[in-house]
Amino acid sequence: MKHQYVLCFSGGKDSTATLLYLIKEKNIVPIVTFQDTGNESKDTYAYIDYISGLLNGWTGTEVIKLKGEYDFFSLAIKKKRFPSMKARFCTEWLKIVPFLRWLEEQPYADDCTIITGIRAAESKARSKRKEHEDKSTYGRPLWNPIITWSAAEVFAIHKKYRIDINPLYKKGLKRVGCFPCVNAGRNELIVLARHYPDRIAEIREVEKQTGLSYLPRRKFNKITGEAIVWTIDQHVAWALKTLDGQMELGTIKQESTICAYAGLGVCE
Numbered sequence: 157m158k159h160q161y162v163l164c165f166s167g168g169k170d171s172t173a174t175l176l177y178l179i180k181e182k183n184i185v186p187i188v189t190f191q192d193t194g195n196e197s198k199d200t201y202a203y204i205d206y207i208s209g210l211l212n213g214w215t216g217t218e219v220i221k222l223k224g225e226y227d228f229f230s231l232a233i234k235k236k237r238f239p240s241m242k243a244r245f246c247t248e249w250l251k252i253v254p255f256l257r258w259l260e261e262q263p264y265a266d267d268c269t270i271i272t273g274i275r276a277a278e279s280k281a282r283s284k285r286k287e288h289e290d291k292s293t294y295g296r297p298l299w300n301p302i303i304t305w306s307a308a309e310v311f312a313i314h315k316k317y318r319i320d321i322n323p324l325y326k327k328g329l330k331r332v333g334c335f336p337c338v339n340a341g342r343n344e345l346i347v348l349a350r351h352y353p354d355r356i357a358e359i360r361e362v363e364k365q366t367g368l369s370y371l372p373r374r375k376f377n378k379i380t381g382e383a384i385v386w387t388i389d390q391h392v393a394w395a396l397k398t399l400d401g402q403m404e405l406g407t408i409k410q411e412s413t414i415c416a417y418a419g420l421g422v423c424e
């Protein structure tokens with residue numbers, strides 16, 4: 157059996173650029189997997205189907221959608237909390253484990269290279285990554301073919317092959333993944349509030365039903381130091397108020413907008 161390439165596809169611009177580069181410019185037909193958390197935007201699900209259709213036309217294959225034992229919400233109920241930067245169980249349970257379970261059953265399990273769309277320009281941590289890495293969380297060699305690319309090059313390859321970009325970017329979001337990622341920053345919350353009020357309503361309902369707060373704590377009591385747990389509506393109100401400069405930022409705990417596990421290529 158010949159060596160197999162397996163691309164972890166998120167539906168974001170970088171993994172789409174990677175797919176285009178492999179197929180159109182390197183003549184490599186990878187197995188393409190999408191690890192579904194059950195918590196993506198409807199736009200992203202539609203985009204995965206769009207890319208899967210294109211892939212079928214180009215290679216006769218399709219995007220393989222993988223699901224784990226739990227989805228994002230049932231996992232939160234099991235864990236009695238939603239994930240956060242400090243409690244990073246989401247990607248492990250929802251993405252890495254389902255992917256590895258699936259991979260172990262494939263005939264090329266021991267003779268494959270995992271491909272991601274990570275780029276060095278995205279963060280300090282990623283600037284230290286290499287194009288080829290022998291060891292990875294997946295236990296197989298890792299190839300990051302667009303590690304040196306700029307965002308402009310990513311957009312350019314979409315344009316070159318006349319491929320639409322995930323519509324979330326056109327709404328102002330900078331990343332694709334859970335909708336929103338628990339590491340979402342102020343800008344993502346503002347976009348969500350403006351363009352996807354239905355999504356806010358869905359999360360509000362989940363919070364009511366579970367008694368859990370979807371996003372991590374952002375504020376601490378100045379006197380007691382205790383964390384103040386906010387609902388999704390409080391987070392959105394905070395994002396909109398700080399946008400207008402009406403709220404003091406001193407006690408707000410800002411969080412990274414970069415997905416904690418983007419380096420594995422499974423969340424952008």
Ligand code: SF4
Pocket residue numbers: 193239246247250333334336337338339415416417423424
């Ligand atoms: S996108 Fe964010 S919330 Fe979703 S699996 Fe990745 S780290 Fe977790």
